[in-house]
Amino acid sequence: MWADLRPIGRHADSGGYRRYAWTGTDADCRTWFQEQAEARGLAYETDRNGNQWAWLGDPLAGDAVVTGSHLDSVPDGGAFDGPLGVVSSFAALDELRGRGAEFTRPLAVVNFGDEEGARFGLACVGSRLASGQLTKEQAYDLRDGDGISLPQAMEAAGYDPSAIGADPERLARVGAFVELHVEQGRALDLSGDAVGIASAIWPHGRWRFDFRGEANHAGTTRLVDRRDPMLTYAETVLAARREAELAGALATFGKISVEPNGVNAIPSLVRGWLDSRAPDQAALDTVVAAIEQAAKERAERDGVDLSVVRESFTPVIEFEHALRDQLDKILGGRIPVLGTGAGHDAGILSGSIPTAMLFVRNPTGVSHSPAEYAPEDDCVAGVLALADVLEGLACG
Ligand code: HGY
Ligand code: MN
Ligand code: MN
Numbered sequence: 001m002w003a004d005l006r007p008i009g010r011h012a013d014s015g016g017y018r019r020y021a022w023t024g025t026d027a028d029c030r031t032w033f034q035e036q037a038e039a040r041g042l043a044y045e046t047d048r049n050g051n052q053w054a055w056l057g058d059p060l061a062g063d064a065v066v067t068g069s070h071l072d073s074v075p076d077g078g079a080f081d082g083p084l085g086v087v088s089s090f091a092a093l094d095e096l097r098g099r100g101a102e103f104t105r106p107l108a109v110v111n112f113g114d115e116e117g118a119r120f121g122l123a124c125v126g127s128r129l130a131s132g133q134l135t136k137e138q139a140y141d142l143r144d145g146d147g148i149s150l151p152q153a154m155e156a157a158g159y160d161p162s163a164i165g166a167d168p169e170r171l172a173r174v175g176a177f178v179e180l181h182v183e184q185g186r187a188l189d190l191s192g193d194a195v196g197i198a199s200a201i202w203p204h205g206r207w208r209f210d211f212r213g214e215a216n217h218a219g220t221t222r223l224v225d226r227r228d229p230m231l232t233y234a235e236t237v238l239a240a241r242r243e244a245e246l247a248g249a250l251a252t253f254g255k256i257s258v259e260p261n262g263v264n265a266i267p268s269l270v271r272g273w274l275d276s277r278a279p280d281q282a283a284l285d286t287v288v289a290a291i292e293q294a295a296k297e298r299a300e301r302d303g304v305d306l307s308v309v310r311e312s313f314t315p316v317i318e319f320e321h322a323l324r325d326q327l328d329k330i331l332g333g334r335i336p337v338l339g340t341g342a343g344h345d346a347g348i349l350s351g352s353i354p355t356a357m358l359f360v361r362n363p364t365g366v367s368h369s370p371a372e373y374a375p376e377d378d379c380v381a382g383v384l385a386l387a388d389v390l391e392g393l394a395c396g
Contacts, residue, residue: 001087005032005071006079016076016370021114021125022050022153029071033111036090042109047170048163049129050113050154056093057106063175064106065394067092067386070115070126070345077116078372080182084360086111088180088383095387096395105175105394112345119144119153121206121273122312127345131352132166139164145257171352176323176393179346180358180386182374186365187338194381197327198319198357200339201347203284204277205313209236209295212305215260215268227303229270230258232295239294240274240287247287249278250341273311277341281316317347323354330392331385342367358385 009017009025019025030052037044037054045053057064069085089109096103113126120142128134140161142150151161188196211229237253244251255273274291278284292308299306328335338359346355360382362374374382 001036001090005029005083005087008032009073010079011076014076014370017073017079018075019071019073019077020119021072022119022150022157022159026072026113027157030111033071033086037109040090040093046159047130047167048165049126049167050159050164051126051130052111052113054090054109055106056108057103059106059108059173061106062173064108064173065390066108066110066174066177067179067390068108068110068112069179069181070112072114072116072118074116074118074368076370077368078182078366078370080362080372080374081184081367082115082181084182084374084379084382085180088360088379088386091383092387092390095383096391099387099391101391101395103394104396106173107390107394108174110177115345117206117312120150121208123206123314123343124345124348125150127348129164130167130171131349132168133348133351136165171349174353177346177349177353177355178323178327178358178386178389178393179344179355180360180382181342181344182367182372183338183340183359183362184342184365184367185340186362188336188359188361189363189365191336193336194361194378195331195385196336196338196359196361197324197331198340198346198359199324199337200319201314201317201343202277202279202339202341203281203314203316204275204341204343205284205288206311207274207276207288208309208311209233209272209274210307210309211236211270211272211295211299212307213266213268213270213302216266218264218266221266226266228266229302229304230267232298232302232304232306233270233272235298236272236291236295239298240276240291243287243290243294244276247278247283247290249276249283249287251276251287251291279339314343314347317350319346319350319356320354323356326393327356327358327389330389335385358382358389
């Protein structure tokens with residue numbers, strides 16, 4: 001399975017993955033998922049929001065145990081973030097069949113669409129739509145960098161965008177959703193464990209800062225006459241680091257767009273995207289407000305107009321204790337329980353259905369990078385732990 005998926009969307013130069021929502025690469029990932037489902041005799045379907053489901057047993061029984069993750073990536077992302085959860089779900093099913101497990105509840109493997117939000121800027125679109133946290137109207141307003149709207153992209157990929165929206169009937173089928181994911185940090189490496197259980201997800205969001213100045217000639221405009229938005233942007237990035245340290249939070253400006261983006265032209269517009277996360281809402285509010293304030297003050301000094309728009313936000317997620325403790329019990333109570341700053345579909349869905357997460361050790365902690373890696377024996381440990389959990393939940 002892993003070898004079949006590996007080449008899809010991998011960029012030869014960087015070795016990173018470019019699997020963006022509703023592109024040809026996304027279609028290839030979806031074909032891979034459908035083939036894996038059908039090869040196992042699972043009933044395959046795509047829901048109104050483009051999430052893929054592979055069912056064993058009666059989906060309408062109402063207490064299905066569902067596992068899976070996402071296949072899309074950030075720009076030049078790693079091979080494991082998302083795919084490890086989907087591959088491990090099919091492999092865990094194979095393991096359970098090998099054990100001769102008798103299922104007393106339906107089982108499903110799911111691929112949630114557009115988890116990373118790399119193309120349209122909003123994280124977890126598939127699960128947000130299904131759970132009603134993103135309305136059809138809001139989704140219709142999403143645009144990619146070329147101005148293509150989400151519905152246009154879906155249509156071009158052969159999907160009917162008019163049907164997107166909350167899907168309570170589908171979520172009512174799910175009794176529990178367990179997502180296995182490569183850890184995006186080093187807690188398991190430091191504790192010496194191959195597998196961990198998630199406790200919570202930090203509150204986190206994405207804000208777009210627009211710095212509007214005045215385009216001008218780099219070679220003839222006196223410094224005092226400039227309204228250069230690049231200066232304001234630069235000061236804001238440095239302020240983000242200072243304020244994050246002060247607040248015990250995280251702040252990253254990882255994406256920028258410049259107009260006209262010419263070497264010899266003072267920009268008219270600089271757009272910078274802030275990703276900020278913190279252990280609690282108060283710290284997150286403090287750090288973002290402080291960064292906005294620093295940007296405002298510098299913008300006044302530079303004669304630059306500033307606007308800030310929050311494009312994506314996920315409040316703190318505390319995974320349901322009953323299901324988390326069930327996983328802990330099934331796995332023998334020896335598995336560490338750890339928090340994370342990374343967002344996941346299991347987090348988005350936790351308000352609608354019981355959800356839980358298993359993490360697999362990432363020895364370097366590196367993620368959202370071609371260098372992301374998890375050793376095979378740890379991945380196998382993850383599959384076996386997931387198989388134990390699914391057996392404990394669906395074969396009881
Ligand atoms: O950004 C995140 O936390 C996740 O990878 N979508
Ligand atoms: Mn990710
Ligand atoms: Mn992920």
